[in-house]
Amino acid sequence: MKEFVLVATAVILSLAAAGAIVRIAIGPSLLDRVLASDVLLAILGAALAVDMAMNRHLNNLMLLVALAVIGFIGSVTVARFVAERREQNNES
């Protein structure tokens, strides 16, 4: 059953990452790309968690905690930057 779970999660997570990358590539706006990159980060964390659970080690647990703590800073920064730039264009 270990092989089945590994193969199933690998296939599903690969398809999900491919979908997120496609949305990053074709996303009509910058905010779509930021959102898709957040999803890609979550998929990466899920892959790390699958590796830790199946092989029974905790090497990447601190990386998961750090991702949960500071992973939102990127999208917040980009969201503020988009708002600022659009506002300056309206004023000029």
Add this chain to the structure above:
Amino acid sequence: MSPDATGVDAVIDVVTAVFLVVGALMSLGAAVGLLRFPDLMSRMHAATKPQVLGLFLMLAAIGLQMRTWWVWPVLVVAWIFQLLTAPVSAHMVGRSAYRTKHGHREMLTKDELEAVVQRAAAGQEPANDR
């Protein structure tokens, strides 16, 4: 996950396998939602699934497989911080999406932010929510 588990170990392995596969399906659902939903607001709805429920299932699978009590506080801390920070980024992204005229306004059933934005633009009150 041990190959020839019996008794409680086999049950825990089955539960772990279900958690891992369902958590991976959350990521797949988010990707499908990202690709098929029409505008940014509805894509934000789909994108939260692997961040909250998917992460919960994965962390629970880790906790079930390790079987040491001290892992659980670390896993709970990771999930709580994800719960605390996901709304912050969703708020900022959704707010700037609204202000920069992304998305389809006509698909909204109720637009409570419209009046506030109009008032702030007219200068009747300072835009202090930034």
